[in-house]
Amino acid sequence: AQSVTQLDSQVPVFEEAPVELRCNYSSSVSVYLFWYVQYPNQGLQLLLKYLSGSTLVKGINGFEAEFNKSQTSFHLRKPSVHISDTAEYFCAVRRGRDDKIIFGKGTRLHILP
């Protein structure tokens, strides 16, 4: 069975500082990986995805993530956060083309002024 672990339930960071949100997955087969963002009282929005190819994936709003197969990780990074990045971030994994997406429990990003 596949699973997704987001170790940090909350991450506080000062405005304009860099941030990394951690995500680890478990799967015995190749996976597809996603990061979604959820702003208060809204649905989820896709930030970026890894399907194949380059392990460094760039997404919207200046975010990027790196797929590391040996460490089974897909950490999300941004070099300089803004107050508008305050949101819940969900990592998700799909085992194959015909499988469902499994979401992690989410990480709440708090931007401190």
Added chain:
Amino acid sequence: DAMVIQNPRYQVTQFGKPVTLSCSQTLNHNVMYWYQQKSSQAPKLLFHYYDKDFNNEADTPDNFQSRRPNTSFCFLDIRSPGLGDAAMYLCATSLGHNEQFFGPGTRLTVL
């Protein structure tokens, strides 16, 4: 713009009174999902339609039903809402099992 629309955005119902939430999409995606999301938790998949095929998650209570009369619309029926059913309900669509596109959600309050 192609999108996923959920109505209403906020729904208040009484304990035990049936309620229906609706979702429509202009993306022409063949898969539609319903998720339940409680405060500070990940979305929990209730069921999904892959084309016309209904797929129920094993732990989805019988109290929850769904209908998909055509490609564009999908409904979530809660037959007898309990206090524990208060949550945000998210509809999503996808082409096959590719990335999902979410609606803004309906926040359900049960009095």
